[in-house]
Every structure is written in C-alpha cells, then in structure tokens.
Amino acid sequence: MSSSLCLIGHPLGHSLSPFLHRRLMARSGVNGDYTLREIDPAAFSEDVPCLLNTVNGCNVTIPYKQAIVPFLDRLEGKAALYQTVNTVAVTADGTVGYNTDVDGFLQALRHADIPLQGRVRLLGTGGAATVFACEAALAGCEVTIHKPRNLQAAQTLCARVRTVAPHAVCRIATEDDGDAVDLLLNATPVGMHPHTDACPADERLLARCAAVFDAIYNPRTTRLLECAAASGAKTAGGMAMLAWQAAAAQTIWHGVTFKESDMDALIEDAYRELEVQFA
Ligand code: NAP
Numbered sequence: 441m442s443s444s445l446c447l448i449g450h451p452l453g454h455s456l457s458p459f460l461h462r463r464l465m466a467r468s469g470v471n472g473d474y475t476l477r478e479i480d481p482a483a484f485s486e487d488v489p490c491l492l493n494t495v496n497g498c499n500v501t502i503p504y505k506q507a508i509v510p511f512l513d514r515l516e517g518k519a520a521l522y523q524t525v526n527t528v529a530v531t532a533d534g535t536v537g538y539n540t541d542v543d544g545f546l547q548a549l550r551h552a553d554i555p556l557q558g559r560v561r562l563l564g565t566g567g568a569a570t571v572f573a574c575e576a577a578l579a580g581c582e583v584t585i586h587k588p589r590n591l592q593a594a595q596t597l598c599a600r601v602r603t604v605a606p607h608a609v610c611r612i613a614t615e616d617d618g619d620a621v622d623l624l625l626n627a628t629p630v631g632m633h634p635h636t637d638a639c640p641a642d643e644r645l646l647a648r649c650a651a652v653f654d655a656i657y658n659p660r661t662t663r664l665l666e667c668a669a670a671s672g673a674k675t676a677g678g679m680a681m682l683a684w685q686a687a688a689a690q691t692i693w694h695g696v697t698f699k700e701s702d703m704d705a706l707i708e709d710a711y712r713e714l715e716v717q718f719a
Contacts, residue, residue, distance in 0.1 A: 443472030443693065448491065448508075449501035452478045456657075457499060459713050460686040463706055468696035472496075479504070485511075497529045497693045499686075505567055512537040521604055522574060524567060527689040538692055541571050544685030551684070551700075552676030554651045558622030561586045561613075561649070563640045565593035568655050569627035570600060576625070577601045577608035584619070585612045586645070616645060624668070626654040631662040633718060639663040649673045657682055658718065660711050679714075683707050 443465075447457045461474035477498070479487050484504065488511045491498070500508050505524045509515065512525065513534030519525045525537035549556055560581040562573055565588050576583050583601060588594035594612045601610040613619075630640035636659050646652070652668035657678035665675045683706050687698045698706075 441471070443470060443496045444494070445472055445474045445497050445499075445693065446477040446491075446495055447474070447499045447501060448477050448479050448488070448504060450478055450481055450503060452476045452501075454717050456682060456710055456713060456717070457686065460683055460706065460710060461690065463709065464687060464690045464696075464698065465694075467698065467702055467706075468690065468694065470690070470694045470696060472694075492528070492530055492535050495530060497527070497689070499689060500526050500528065502567070509537065511535070518542045518571075522570060524570065526685065527692060529692050538689075539571070540685040540688035540692070541568070541681070542575060543688035544681040544683070545571055545575060547684035547688075548676060548678070548680035549653060551680045551703075552651075552653070552674065554623060554653060554674055554676055556623065557581060558650075559584065559620060561621045561624045561645075562627060563625065563630075564588075564627035565590055565597045566627065569625075570597060572625045572627050572655075573597055573601050573610065574604045576623075577605035577610060580608075581623075582609040583611070584617075585610070586624075586641075587614060587616065588612060616642075619648075621645070621649040622651065624649045624652045624673075626652070626656065626662075626664055629656065631664050632656045633658040637663060639667060641667075643667065643671070646673065647671045651675070654678060655681060657710075658714055660714070679707050679710055683710055 458474045465472050515537040519537045519539040527538040527540045529536045556579045560576040561584045585594045598610040631638045646668050651674040653676050654662050655678045669675050
C-alpha cells in the first residue's frame with residue numbers, strides 16, 4: 441500500500457520537503473508520495489481534521505506547529521514537553537504528534553562536530569529558538585538570549601526553559617556584554633534568501649564565538665557563517681537539520697533508518713536542488 445504524506449503550513453512557497461522525503465522513501469524502498477498542502481489560517485480548524493482522515497502522516501510548519509496540538513490524540517517525547525509538533529503519524533490508535541526538529545538540530549551539530557556545551561548564545565525567540573534553548577539547557581549549557589528585539593518573548597522563552605530544565609541558567613543580554621561564547625545559534629530568518637546581505641550578529645560578537653550554527657539553509661553559506669568562519673569559528677548551516685528531521689519523520693512513519701553516508705549525500709543533493717529551485 442502507498443503511504444500518503446504531506447506538509448501543511450501557510451504560506452508554503454518553495455519547499456525542499458517533497459524532494460527530501462521522496463529521496464528518503466526511494467532510498468529505503470518505501471512506496472509513498474509527499475505533497476504540499478497549504479492551509480489558509482481561516483480554514484485551519486475545519487480543514488485539519490479532514491486532512492488527518494485522508495493521510496498516513498504529515499509534517500507541520502509555520503504557523504501551525506502549536507495550533508495542531510488540540511487536533512491530535514496524543515503527543516510523544518519532546519513534542520509533549522515543548523507542546524510543539526512538526527510531525528504527525530496517523531495510526532490505528534489515533535493521531536500522534538512528534539517533534540523531529542529536535543532530532544534534526546542535535547544530529548546537525550553532531551554532523552558538524554560541534555558540541556552542545558558551555559556558554560550558548562541564542563538569536564531569536566520563536567519556534568526554532570525554543571527548541572534550541574530548551575535542548576541546550578537540558579544538555580547543561582548556560583543559555584543567553586542575545587539582544588532580543590522582543591523582550592517579552594525572550595522573558596517567556598526563559599520561563600519556558602526553566603520549566604523544562606529547572607536548574608538551567610537562562611538569561612537575557614539586552615546589550616552586548618562582551619562574554620565569550622562557545623556556541624552561537626541563529627534562530628532568526630535574518631540573512632535568508634533573498635536578503636542574503638543581512639547578518640544577525642556583529643563582528644565584535646563573532647570574534648569571540650568558538651562555533652556558530654545557522655538554522656537557515658538558503659543560502660548554504662549565510663553572511664553570518666561567512667563572517668564567523670573568517671574569524672576562526674567552526675560553522676554549520678541548516679540543511680543537515682532539515683534533512684535529519686525529515687529522516688527522523690520517516691523513521692516514525694515507516695520504521696526505516698538511514699546511514700550517515702546516505703544522509704551526507706542527500707544533504708549535498710539538497711543544496712544542489714536548492715540551486716535548481718531558486719535559479
Ligand atoms: P519564528 O517562530 O517566526 O521566529 C523567528 C524569530 O526571529 C523571532 O524571534 C523573531 O522576532 C526573530 N526575527 C525575525 N526577523 C528578525 C529581524 N529582522 N531581526 C531580529 N530578529 C528577527 O521562526 P522559526 O520557525 O523559529 O524559524 C527561524 C529561522 O530558522 C528561519 O530562518 C527558518 O527557516 C529556520 N528554521 C530552519 C529549520 C531547519 O530545519 N534548518 C527548522 C526550523 C526553522 P519577533 O518575535 O520580534 O518577530
């Protein structure tokens with residue numbers, strides 16, 4: 441039987457998800473298809489239950505990662521902890537929400553040989569930032585939200601981190617404090633295509649970062665990564681995170697697993713596909 445999968449979000453525009461999932465299914469011999477299903481926010485509560493009746497699973501992206509929660513029968517693991525879902529499995533026992541962004545993030549750091557430890561500095565306070573901050577806190581890091589443009593969102597995120605990891609240090613730096621940074625995490629869209637000249641951190645901060653991870657995957661080398669590498673930091677972009685979160689979703693849906701070497705090849709192919717889509 442063919443597996444019917446999709447990505448829901450609004451707007452969807454260009455997405456690499458169909459490419460990644462079709463490649464992962466072909467690699468593991470799974471018979472299935474993966475499509476884009478843009479859902480208008482005004483129609484979300486009506487459309488989602490219908491959609492979940494017609495698919496085997498779906499991924500969820502902006503702005504529905506929290507909005508989907510009340511429509512699911514249960515949440516597993518980090519999805520339950522963060523109340524944020526990016527993967528849904530439709531099973532005989534009901535609809536189950538997961539968060540494979542977490543798997544993607546941790547695997548992307550491992551892939552780049554960047555340890556999640558020490559003083560972590562975070563740019564952004566949204567969905568990706570929540571995952572990054574909570575995972576860093578759970579790993580025992582000291583988390584600093586750097587110059588948030590929305591102070592209230594930063595305070596809410598710090599409170600969230602302390603709920604998830606009660607003994608963790610999570611603070612907000614409203615001005616640059618000059619502290620050394622073991623790992624800088626960009627969870628803002630600053631520098632993303634087509635605004636590729638923009639950079640979310642200045643040279644002063646980058647000069648004292650040992651490693652920088654940028655969640656952005658388009659372009660492959662953002663201005664942030666270019667400047668960080670020039671000042672001697674270890675760097676990694678977001679494509680590995682995207683590819684590994686897709687692989688983790690395939691594991692949930694079909695029980696298949698993937699070799700590191702196959703994933704490395706897929707990440708390179710995905711960067712080439714990006715060039716085709718944005719040519
Ligand atoms: P989000 O929930 O909308 O959060 C975006 C955050 O960036 C918010 O804190 C927002 O602040 C801040 N921000 C936006 N524009 C800014 C600007 N010009 N200057 C300073 N801060 C700004 O988005 P998200 O889902 O966390 O995604 C963030 C980035 O991560 C995006 O580029 C997305 O493509 C990427 N991402 C990548 C992966 C992957 O697999 N590689 C997965 C998830 C996300 P305000 O609250 O003030 O608006």
